[in-house]
Amino acid sequence: MTDTAPRPTLEAVAARAGVSRATASRVVNGGDGVREPLVERVRRAVEELGYVPNQAARSLVTRRHDAIAVVVAEPETRVFADPFFALQLRGISKELTAHDNQLVLLLTEGRDDHARVGRYLAGGHVDGALVFSLHLDDPLPGLIQRAGVPTVFGGRPGWSDGLRDVVYVDSDNRGGARDAVRHLVGLGRTRVAHITGALDQTSAVDRLEGFKDVMGDAGSRLVVHGDFTPAGGERAMRELLDRCPDVDAVFAANDLTAAGALRVLRERGRRVPEDVAVIGFDDMQPVAEQTDPPLTTVRQDIEEMGRLMARLLLHGDDELPRGTPAGVVLPTTMVHRASA
Amino acid sequence: MTDTAPRPTLEAVAARAGVSRATASRVVNGGDGVREPLVERVRRAVEELGYVPNQAARSLVTRRHDAIAVVVAEPETRVFADPFFALQLRGISKELTAHDNQLVLLLTEGRDDHARVGRYLAGGHVDGALVFSLHLDDPLPGLIQRAGVPTVFGGRPGWSDGLRDVVYVDSDNRGGARDAVRHLVGLGRTRVAHITGALDQTSAVDRLEGFKDVMGDAGSRLVVHGDFTPAGGERAMRELLDRCPDVDAVFAANDLTAAGALRVLRERGRRVPEDVAVIGFDDMQPVAEQTDPPLTTVRQDIEEMGRLMARLLLHGDDELPRGTPAGVVLPTTMVHRASA
Known part of the structure; x- marks a missing residue:
């Protein structure tokens, strides 16, 4: 959520879309009660300007849900079969609960369902999203950006060139x-x-x-x-x-x-x-x-990665190193047992 | 969703709360854009009358989310440690996905978080809820009823006396x-x-x-x-x-x-x-x-129980036997191996 160029403002989005700041704000924060053509115009302006809502500012004004979505870009069978995900969710759950935020896990049967996940995220049901296990060519990152929800990724996204203000947590x-x-x-x-x-x-x-x-x-x-x-x-x-x-x-x-x-x-x-x-x-x-x-x-x-993702989403800029994309890369250590 | 007494109507709720039918409807369906004192009055009327929205009618008029919440009344550590839950979720996920509904799994650290789950359910983010692993004295059922979302329980709820229109799926x-x-x-x-x-x-x-x-x-x-x-x-x-x-x-x-x-x-x-x-x-x-x-x-x-819970929630009365509370009890079978 740091940037070298000045960040486009909500006012700029409203001007570009030809709507009031209040209307632009409502669309950016979920679109409730705004007519579809206006929603579309605001979304287009958001995309053209590369606008990303300032999470800290948003949370003061519109934080209504106290809920954070978690999206694992794997079929639910894999989510429950690979203990990696349970561990990452454990860290996320602890951190969100400590801040009385509801963990909303969006499960799917596979990539075909990601458009539906994008719709849910765009629907104004959560204050932000934590997304992990992304695969190349997955439509999710684009859908999430259009949804306009603040997002922290688990693992360095491979497609970060086209996106601004990408925040992620990774291991070395x-x-x-x-x-x-x-x-x-x-x-x-x-x-x-x-x-x-x-x-x-x-x-x-x-x-x-x-x-x-x-x-x-x-x-x-x-x-x-x-x-x-x-x-x-x-x-x-x-x-x-x-x-x-x-x-x-x-x-x-x-x-x-x-x-x-x-x-x-x-x-x-x-x-x-x-x-x-x-x-x-x-x-x-x-x-x-x-x-x-x-x-x-x-x-x-892994648990610490999850915890840190949640912390970055909830507290934003304060926790982040400078640079775009802004990534936090955690160190790894060798553990010696009998196999080598 | 069957009953022996006539079901209280939304009109009755509106009259009792002293608001218009439209206002009562908006509160029952999530409360967006209704002032807090009115929300409170409608909620009280809902509770006093024991009003439960007719799901079929609701879904025609207000089905906006295409999303179903799943609440497992256990800490998330248990959800991921006990394969029972993964199996039940598998059945639910398959059925919801087949109907292009998003599975929204609400995870918690424990019972202290159930009030927050109730708030999320009441917030108008989902069309219904599937709830399982209830424990005695859990505040969830009451919170869910106040939230006014159609619900199907996994396992016979022990507290069903005080509630109307309880629908559940259980094994014998x-x-x-x-x-x-x-x-x-x-x-x-x-x-x-x-x-x-x-x-x-x-x-x-x-x-x-x-x-x-x-x-x-x-x-x-x-x-x-x-x-x-x-x-x-x-x-x-x-x-x-x-x-x-x-x-x-x-x-x-x-x-x-x-x-x-x-x-x-x-x-x-x-x-x-x-x-x-x-x-x-x-x-x-x-x-x-x-x-x-x-x-x-x-x-x-177990997977079939999950699938059936989702099917009952999506299709309602058509799938249900008569009687209050309305339960579907699946048969069990002995599997003989070496231990007995």
């Missing part, structure tokens, strides 16, 4: 990946592989970049694609063993992927860490402690 | 419990115990009644209290073994409870089913198949 995915791969190289491993996450997400792309930072482009030969799920980790590990039977180390894009890879390694009679050292990412409990052997991994503080 | 908890206990007796077991669920919930009370139906009041000696969690099952099983070391059968109020009990039995060197036969309730996967030994249990179709 690239730095954490470098730490993991350097550790494997430091153990004397020479055929270090990487099982990626879903590469339409910046977290997966950044971890892959961290792998390449250490292994160079030559390392690409040992990159196989996963999707952040245990099943994806199993598939990728089988492919890797077929392609390079003497692989001696694997950096997996997250702990669930590593858990799948470990199952396949055991199935194929490889000892971990003697034959193949394995490192994950997340330090997700109970997964990381209960794999066989327990997993060496890159820890990110 | 009492009948299912009877089946389980009869099966244990049929195996020749003579010291049959019951580990209850949380007895401030009707599902737990009904399963206890089913146990007593078969074992009689004398069976009460072998009733110990659990809380539907694995930890509660462990605690109860320890208490049971201390109190009655020669117990030879346990009916646990749900599968998670049974899983905890099985761990303690193994720890204490009891063989299942040879020394102690164990039966659970739910047929929750993967829990019931992965216990050691796999669990004999009473299956209820």
Whole structure:
């Protein structure tokens, strides 16, 4: 919510749309009681000027709902199957509840439902939105910007070029990946592989970049694609063993992927860490402690990410570093267990 | 949504509150743009008359949101820890999405937050509410009735006496419990115990009644209290073994409870089913198949319960049996595995 150019004002939006400031304000804050053609004109002016409501000012004047939407850009089955989301929601829930704000979780069956989520956000039902697990080409960011609700993203959005005033919280995915791969190289491993996450997400792309930072482009030969799920980790590990039977180390894009890879390694009679050292990412409990052997991994503080997203949305500018897009990037730490 | 007495009309509410029908309608449908003293007068009239908006009529006139709230009366940590809720939400999500309705999950840290949930429901953000896991003395039902949103409950509400037009979906908890206990007796077991669920919930009370139906009041000696969690099952099983070391059968109020009990039995060197036969309730996967030994249990179709709740809310009277309160009670079936 910081910017180098002066921020377009609500007055400018009203003038451009040819409506009163009061009408523009009502549209920006949900559109209740304004005729559709006027709503459309104001929305267009908002878009053309790149207007983003000043959240602090808005909250003083119009904070009526004391409710914050959370949108996870994954099908609800995934939201409940991957403990990552439960942890992030825990941090968000604690922070919102401490400020007596209602957590409104908008669940979907998949991307086809995102237009409906955009309509709900535009409907004036919440004071802001927390959005995470965005994928490339998802219409959500555009829908959210048109909805005009203050938003904080979880994870660096990959499409931030076209948007202004993007605020996000992320982990140091690239730095954490470098730490993991350097550790494997430091153990004397020479055929270090990487099982990626879903590469339409910046977290997966950044971890892959961290792998390449250490292994160079030559390392690409040992990159196989996963999707952040245990099943994806199993598939990728089988492919890797077929392609390079003497692989001696694997950096997996997250702990669930590593858990799948470990199952396949055991199935194929490889000892971990003697034959193949394995490192994950997340330090997700109970997964990381209960794999066989327990997993060496890159820890990110997922609950804290959620808490911080909520805090940024509620308190805005005060908490933010300068710069556009404004991101807060949390450090990662290595957690050493038996697998590497 | 059926009733024996004539249903009070919106006109009656308006007359009692001394406002126009239009004003009463706006308050009942969310209160946007009506001054607070009038809102208060209409709400009081709604309460005094026991007015419940006719959902079908409402949906034709004012269905603006295409959004349905889901409220689970448990802390969010529990919502994400107990697969029961994920399953029920799955059924709800599928049905709402099929009708292009947004699922709005209202999460809380606990009962202290229920007043805030009531405010959100009263705020005109959703067309209806699905509420489950109610506990006795929870203020939610009253708050929901005051909010004036059509509601379907998951599980028979224990407090239905004071409310009109209560609609719920439940499983045949009492009948299912009877089946389980009869099966244990049929195996020749003579010291049959019951580990209850949380007895401030009707599902737990009904399963206890089913146990007593078969074992009689004398069976009460072998009733110990659990809380539907694995930890509660462990605690109860320890208490049971201390109190009655020669117990030879346990009916646990749900599968998670049974899983905890099985761990303690193994720890204490009891063989299942040879020394102690164990039966659970739910047929929750993967829990019931992965216990050691796999669990004999009473299956209820949790996803179908969620789907049916959503269907009743969206389609109302057409789907409902006659009677007040109007409940749909789904049958249960025994699933036989190794533990009994």
